Amino acid sequence: MAQKRKVEVTTNIDDETDRVLYSVFRSAAGGLSHLYSQALNHHKVAFEAGQRHALEKLNEWMTVKHQEGTPVTAADISAYLQNELNSISLPSNPLHGRQNEADLPLSSSLVQSQDRDGNAFCSCGSEMEIE
Numbered sequence: 001m002a003q004k005r006k007v008e009v010t011t012n013i014d015d016e017t018d019r020v021l022y023s024v025f026r027s028a029a030g031g032l033s034h035l036y037s038q039a040l041n042h043h044k045v046a047f048e049a050g051q052r053h054a055l056e057k058l059n060e061w062m063t064v065k066h067q068e069g070t071p072v073t074a075a076d077i078s079a080y081l082q083n084e085l086n087s088i089s090l091p092s093n094p095l096h097g098r099q100n101e102a103d104l105p106l107s108s109s110l111v112q113s114q115d116r117d118g119n120a121f122c123s124c125g126s127e128m129e130i131e
Contacts, residue, residue: 054084058077062077
């Protein structure tokens with residue numbers, strides 16, 4: 001996170017109302033800065049919780065398949081993840097009448113590939129459909 005900086009006041013504030021106004025402004029700016037920092041931290045925590053939840057769901061699905069005696073291949077994992085991506089509905093924004101970038105349909109595809117050593121891996125490609 002960026003270092004906090006102190007602003008030195010180089011001009012003398014003579015009028016009492018100007019001093020009060022400046023003090024209120026500094027207090028409000030500090031509060032807004034603190035609120036923004038909290039929002040960024042909350043966003044990071046929520047994102048990490050979403051990642052953890054997705055990995056737990058994948059692990060749970062793989063455990064069930066293993067308990068059933070079904071071997072799980074990269075293609076199975078790819079199909080499962082593609083199905084999960086397709087089942088996610090994007091939220092609409094009721095505050096705006098028009099669509100914004102987050103409201104546009106998202107086409108996602110999982111591609112199964114192999115590296116030079118023959119190890120299988122999946123990559124995710126996505127494109128926004130703009131009308």
